[in-house]
Amino acid sequence: MSQYDDNFAPIDLKDVKTYPLSSRSSKVSLDDFAKPIDPSSSVEHFISSLPNILAAKNLKLLVEQVWRARDLKKPIIWGIGGHVIKTGLAPLLGIPDGSSCERIRAGP
Numbered sequence: 001m002s003q004y005d006d007n008f009a010p011i012d013l014k015d016v017k018t019y020p021l022s023s024r025s026s027k028v029s030l031d032d033f034a035k036p037i038d039p040s041s042s043v044e045h046f047i048s049s050l051p052n053i054l055a056a057k058n059l060k061l062l063v064e065q066v067w068r069a070r071d072l073k074k075p076i077i078w079g080i081g082g083h084v085i086k087t088g089l090a091p092l093l094g095i096p097d098g099s100s101c102e103r104i105r106a107g108p
Contacts, residue, residue, distance in 0.1 A: 028053055 034056070035049040047063050050056040069076050084090070 032051050032053050034051045037045055037049045041049075047060060050060060052060065066076055
């Protein structure tokens with residue numbers, strides 16, 4: 001007995017063709033996976049241990065661009081939404097007491 005409406009018939013799988021997973025090419029290899037790090041590792045080591053795919057690849061690129069801007073003595077301007085502050089992430093931005101607006105207005 002189906003929990004769904006009786007207007008739905010079971011899917012007919014007779015024309016489905018399968019093939020071995022080993023014959024399928026993949027965009028990701030084991031070398032792309034994140035590497036475990038020691039808990040006492042530096043942030044730099046943590047970032048370098050991230051996989052070079054998807055959002056981690058974007059984060060690594062962002063870190064590289066921020067460091068480049070810093071080396072070139074260019075301004076680094078962050079645009080963040082209120083969720084970053086209200087979810088308690090302010091200390092990760094170097095704002096231990098969460099007083100982001102005052103800190104931003106005051107500058108470095």
